[in-house]
Amino acid sequence: MRGLRADARLAWALLRGSPGSERWRLTLTGLGAVLGTGFALAATVVAVIGTRFGGGVPRYTNDLLNESGLRPGVIAALLLLVLPVLAFIGQCTRIGALQRERRLAALRLAGATPRQVRRISALETGAVCGLGSLAGLAGFLALRAVLDAAQGGSGPQTWPTDVPVPWAAAVPVVLAVPALATLEARFTLRRAGADPLGVVSKGRRPRPRVGRGRLALWALAPLALLAATGLQLLNTSVLNGGMAMSAALVIAVVVLCAVALLFGTAGLALVTGRLAARSSRPALLIAGERLQADPWAAARSHAAMLLTALIGVGFVGVRRMMIDYLDAWPESFAINSAFYTDGLNLTGLALLIGLSVTISGLVVGTVESVITRRRTLAALSATGVPRSVLSRAVLLETFLPLAPTIAVATACGLTVVGSLPFEGTSLPLLEPLLTAAALLAAALLATTASLPLLRRTAHPAELRYE
Amino acid sequence: MTTPPPLIEARDLVKSYGAGQAPALRGAILHLAPGEILAVTGPSGSGKSTLLHCLSGIVxxxxxxxxxxxxxxxQATETRRSELRRTEFGVVFQFxxxxxxxxxxxxxxxxxxxxxxxxxKAHESAGEWLERFGVRGQAALRPGEMSGGQGQRVALARAMVTRPKALFADEPTGALDSxxxxxxxxxxxxxxxxxxxxVLLITHDAQVAAYADREATVRDGAVAGETGAEVIR
Structure with a gap:
């Protein structure tokens, strides 16, 4: 306990002394905690609506809040929004790797054990997220007060501001967000700062632990899984086994697809990198070599994007099929179809919020990648590589691994959607495919955010500085 | 008169940094007696720094x-070697x-x-050592706000704050003016x-080596010769 306290004090001292270049990373991490706390607090408020108001009197303008059967879905959606936020915090933890490696190496040189430096580093993230979580709580309370004043007292309300904050749940939430972020940082940094000689290294990165042959084989994982799940789901007898079993099966398949995609991305990055490196075009060559040198970088920065693609494509497909089903069988439903479309649109809104957090994480990751490699890029520039070629190479580094993995994610999503029993409807292709294309375009657009920085840093003068 | 046993003794050290690379050390033998100042000199790439890293338990x-x-x-664990750096060894690099x-x-x-x-207590001891090295006035500054010489004196104060039995200094004045x-x-x-x-002092500089009681020259990953006969066993 005493050791933990000493480490926490050191972490705090390190935070206070962070240079300007680190502060933007810390600010983004804190903002992630603000968002995560906000979503989780909103979920706690929705969770207690039922305990406050019973009966059939609609209190809110939206039936998602009025109907006790739908509120768990709202709560689940709000809690699921915490996932991209955690991914974003993870992305922020990873960035500034070179500076962090040197700091941790200096601590190691002074006698800190590898475990100790990782704990100190995770506590840094935890402290920032703790502050962010408190700010999130303050912001949530302030927003509630503003919304409460804005919507007045009579008639059904838009926001559930009449429900008091359930402190018994809110306090654990405020504590859980930094705790989860600390655990996540501890996992993310599990291999960081192990070498005291890092203080004098020039930022060499260790080779990936997994052999390249095995990594290339992983590229086949999502495809193999896709084939297996496709066959399984097409066997409708399984899906006819009841609603609960079908839902459990679909969730299990989505989780398996997500895991396979995450592991397969590094393999696909390696394979596409190898193919690109055979090209005689300089931008492809540079991107291919980079992907081969660190295929895990693509997996790390695109993980949240792939999950968004998988869930996004699946959702768009389900939405279209449900709307078609409602149109085809209007007499089957006692409630107006607007009830369902409203719910679907709100879910879509939640996904868009999740996507915007994911895109922000991608921007952060790309900018960081350019900062970390600025000397390499400057060296290329010094040897006469035009910056336009470097810009194209950076875009290709995103496009080459992401295009095939988004394609696989789309196929996984469509396979799951196609297996759902919506009688009288056909598998929609246009909207899911457009969604996948839009996601890829958004990822490339996010990557272009780093190009102005690239133009500034890829300058031969950069080589003069350590 | 009997010779005291060595504080640290290295025998037949071999060290490579990866398959296919020429070894940085090829059978180096060296000892450091308690309280002595030993300068290790030699050309670039001769294995001086690797020798220091092995003797201090960094590698x-x-x-x-x-x-x-x-x-x-x-044969000690990483944790034990870290503990030694924290309690009984001090390490100073060029930067x-x-x-x-x-x-x-x-x-x-x-x-x-x-x-x-x-x-x-830690701050009290730290303050005393900063005073001894003449940088008490810089206590509140961060490394980026100090001159190179001040930074190295702070690094020395840190290396000495635990009153270590051995101090390992790799080109401690290499980035400073004379x-x-x-x-x-x-x-x-x-x-x-x-x-x-x-003190085990790695240096290129003959003027720095002159501060030592004994000088060992490293060539091609091995100790090629020693001077300062009065402390050689």
Whole structure:
């Protein structure tokens, strides 16, 4: 306990002394905690609506809040929004790797054990997220007060501001967000700062632990899984086994697809990198070599994007099929179809919020990648590589691994959607495919955010500085 | 008169940094006696720094042995070697060893804080050592706000704050001008003599090597010769 306290004090001292270049990373991490706390607090408020108001009197303008059967879905959606936020915090933890490696190496040189430096580093993230979580709580309370004043007292309300904050749940939430972020940082940094000689290294990165042959084989994982799940789901007898079993099966398949995609991305990055490196075009060559040198970088920065693609494509497909089903069988439903479309649109809104957090994480990751490699890029520039070629190479580094993995994610999503029993409807292709294309375009657009920085840093003068 | 047993003794050290690379050390043999100042000189790439890294437990050799008293450093765990750096060894490099985010006072107190010493006591000791090295006035500054000479004196204060049995200094004046280098060396030798700390000093500079009791020359990964016969066993 005493050791933990000493480490926490050191972490705090390190935070206070962070240079300007680190502060933007810390600010983004804190903002992630603000968002995560906000979503989780909103979920706690929705969770207690039922305990406050019973009966059939609609209190809110939206039936998602009025109907006790739908509120768990709202709560689940709000809690699921915490996932991209955690991914974003993870992305922020990873960035500034070179500076962090040197700091941790200096601590190691002074006698800190590898475990100790990782704990100190995770506590840094935890402290920032703790502050962010408190700010999130303050912001949530302030927003509630503003919304409460804005919507007045009579008639059904838009926001559930009449429900008091359930402190018994809110306090654990405020504590859980930094705790989860600390655990996540501890996992993310599990291999960081192990070498005291890092203080004098020039930022060499260790080779990936997994052999390249095995990594290339992983590229086949999502495809193999896709084939297996496709066959399984097409066997409708399984899906006819009841609603609960079908839902459990679909969730299990989505989780398996997500895991396979995450592991397969590094393999696909390696394979596409190898193919690109055979090209005689300089931008492809540079991107291919980079992907081969660190295929895990693509997996790390695109993980949240792939999950968004998988869930996004699946959702768009389900939405279209449900709307078609409602149109085809209007007499089957006692409630107006607007009830369902409203719910679907709100879910879509939640996904868009999740996507915007994911895109922000991608921007952060790309900018960081350019900062970390600025000397390499400057060296290329010094040897006469035009910056336009470097810009194209950076875009290709995103496009080459992401295009095939988004394609696989789309196929996984469509396979799951196609297996759902919506009688009288056909598998929609246009909207899911457009969604996948839009996601890829958004990822490339996010990557272009780093190009102005690239133009500034890829300058031969950069080589003069350590 | 009997010769005291060596504080640290390295035998037949071999160390490579990867398959297919020429070994940095090829059978190096060296010892460091308690309280002595030993300069290790030699051309670039001869293996001087690798020798220091092996003797201080920062890296482990591929073969050969490093004894610290009765303990085999080459077989010690990472945690034990970290503990030794925190308690019985001090390490100073040419640059980069200070934590940029911490003040000079916190940097010097770092080994004590990592060992669980209370903040107050750690800062008191750190303040005393900053005073000894003439940089008390820089206690609140961070490394980026100090001159190179001040930074190296802070690094020395940190290395000495635990009153180590051995101090490992790899080109400690390599990035300094001659006046600052002389000040740093004078402070280092004075503090080491006063504390009875043995010093292993890697240097290219004959003027720096002149501060030592003994000089060992490293060539092609092995100790090629030694001077300073009065302390050689």
């Amino acid at each position: 482990t050799p591929d073969s050969g042995s490093v004894r610290y008293g009765s303990e085999r450093l080459d 980069g060893q200070l934590v940029g985010e911490l003040t000079a006072l916190d940097n010097v107190a770092l080994p004590l804080l990592l060992a669980g010493t209370s903040r107050k 006046l600052a280098g002389e000040q740093v060396m004078t402070a280092l030798v004075h503090a080491a003599r006063e504390s009875g700390t043995a």
